[in-house]
Amino acid sequence: MKTLLESVYGLAWKLAIPLLSRHHRLREGLDERTLRSGLPARARVWIQAASAGEAFLAWEVLRRLRAPAGGLSVLCTTNTSQGLGVLRQAAASPDLDPGLSVQTRYFPFDAPRLMEQAVAAAAPDVAVLLESELWPGFMAACRRQGTRVLLANGRMTAKSLAGYRRFPGAAKLLAPDFVLAMSPEDARRFEKLFGRERVGLMPNIKFDRLARSAAPGGDNPLAGLLAPDTDFVVLGSVRRQEEGAVAGVLAGLLDRAPGTVVGLFPRHMDRVEPWIRRLARTGVPCVRRSSLNAPAVPGTVLLWDVFGELGRAYGLARAAFVGGSLKPLGGQNFLEPLGLGTPTVTGPHWDNFAWVGRAILDLGPLREARDGDGVLEALLAFLARPPDRAAVRRAVLDYAASRTGGAAAVCGRIAQWLENG
Numbered sequence: 001m002k003t004l005l006e007s008v009y010g011l012a013w014k015l016a017i018p019l020l021s022r023h024h025r026l027r028e029g030l031d032e033r034t035l036r037s038g039l040p041a042r043a044r045v046w047i048q049a050a051s052a053g054e055a056f057l058a059w060e061v062l063r064r065l066r067a068p069a070g071g072l073s074v075l076c077t078t079n080t081s082q083g084l085g086v087l088r089q090a091a092a093s094p095d096l097d098p099g100l101s102v103q104t105r106y107f108p109f110d111a112p113r114l115m116e117q118a119v120a121a122a123a124p125d126v127a128v129l130l131e132s133e134l135w136p137g138f139m140a141a142c143r144r145q146g147t148r149v150l151l152a153n154g155r156m157t158a159k160s161l162a163g164y165r166r167f168p169g170a171a172k173l174l175a176p177d178f179v180l181a182m183s184p185e186d187a188r189r190f191e192k193l194f195g196r197e198r199v200g201l202m203p204n205i206k207f208d209r210l211a212r213s214a215a216p217g218g219d220n221p222l223a224g225l226l227a228p229d230t231d232f233v234v235l236g237s238v239r240r241q242e243e244g245a246v247a248g249v250l251a252g253l254l255d256r257a258p259g260t261v262v263g264l265f266p267r268h269m270d271r272v273e274p275w276i277r278r279l280a281r282t283g284v285p286c287v288r289r290s291s292l293n294a295p296a297v298p299g300t301v302l303l304w305d306v307f308g309e310l311g312r313a314y315g316l317a318r319a320a321f322v323g324g325s326l327k328p329l330g331g332q333n334f335l336e337p338l339g340l341g342t343p344t345v346t347g348p349h350w351d352n353f354a355w356v357g358r359a360i361l362d363l364g365p366l367r368e369a370r371d372g373d374g375v376l377e378a379l380l381a382f383l384a385r386p387p388d389r390a391a392v393r394r395a396v397l398d399y400a401a402s403r404t405g406g407a408a409a410v411c412g413r414i415a416q417w418l419e420n421g
Helices: 004-020 052-064 081-091 112-122 136-145 158-165 170-174 184-194 205-213 240-256 269-282 310-316 335-339 351-356 358-363 372-384 389-401 406-420
Strands: 045-049 072-078 100-106 126-130 148-154 178-181 199-201 232-238 261-266 286-288 301-303 319-322 344-346 366-368
Touching: 004 112, 004 136, 004 170, 045 052, 045 081, 052 072, 052 081, 052 126, 052 205, 052 406, 072 081, 081 100, 112 136, 126 136, 126 406, 136 148, 136 170, 148 184, 148 205, 148 406, 158 170, 158 184, 170 184, 178 184, 178 406, 184 199, 205 335, 205 389, 205 406, 232 240, 232 310, 240 261, 240 269, 240 372, 261 269, 261 310, 269 286, 269 301, 310 335, 319 335, 319 372, 335 389, 344 372, 358 366, 358 389
Parallel strands: 045 072, 045 126, 072 100, 126 148, 148 178, 178 199, 232 261, 232 319, 261 301, 286 301, 319 344, 344 366
Antiparallel strands: none
């Protein structure tokens, strides 16, 4: 029987879906989000990754997942087009166990009636939610289906905990079967909500990804975009709220290091056009990545309008700034450029990556800047005296070495539940 909270939640979704269907980011994949295009196929394991960052974590889990005799069907879902792109790459990856059969889809809207249909169709034995994915409709449908739910790489802020605790029925409605938290602080918060018996610790899967992405690879396919010996600086994952400050960093780089090519990566593709207008108003030379067929002219901003190339760009950069950190937005993943040997600057707001530990600042290749002016000075300092890339990579990998194993921990729990039924 549905609780009052579930009934109210379902009514809210009934009112919300017509409005959400008009949202520019949600229109893509709308037929899958509403199940109009059909239901997912059966899958013993369902992995949900909110966006691209979590989708890369799902990829790490898939890499280490071993199929039992007879194979293993896996459904991977996400809420964003970028996340779906990553999941599709993962599903086609040659390093997966050949016994895995992976389907990828958009995550349905969490309306209870939709989730009941989707979960009944997929009928998973195990569902894995990554980081902070607590969806009431999905959780309730899994409970009715008999699906065991694991929240992996779990993180919970003090603010989120306070919000959940304002609703007395929230803990019962949202409780997964088990939480593997990414840090002791996160674990303590989950324990307050769900009880100590439902919570354990695991290494953060991002350290697994760092170890793999930092491994030496072949030729970088983006190398042709730059003339030899070009000073290339990447401003990655820039969020809308910090665009004014980043515009100042751009102007300062081109003024004080005039031969530099700056790769500008908005966090969301819908910010490409606003950036084009902003740079045109200020007279900053700018070219879209998609239109570049020859090496970029020194003193140009290369505006990235192609998804999936940020990591490769970090691998070419002499220095990088990682966004989401000049405003209180939690920060983005500065481990990725560091793992590729690129000295990196972050703003002061990297709460989402506090689990890395402030000791990483002692290594030297990562610098924390208070504001846009500080970011500019740090980037210029790296350009003036660039650290050795191999030394940067070694230092970061040594830091991460004792912190890997998160994906294996998740796969171990999945295998245990699949075996025990």
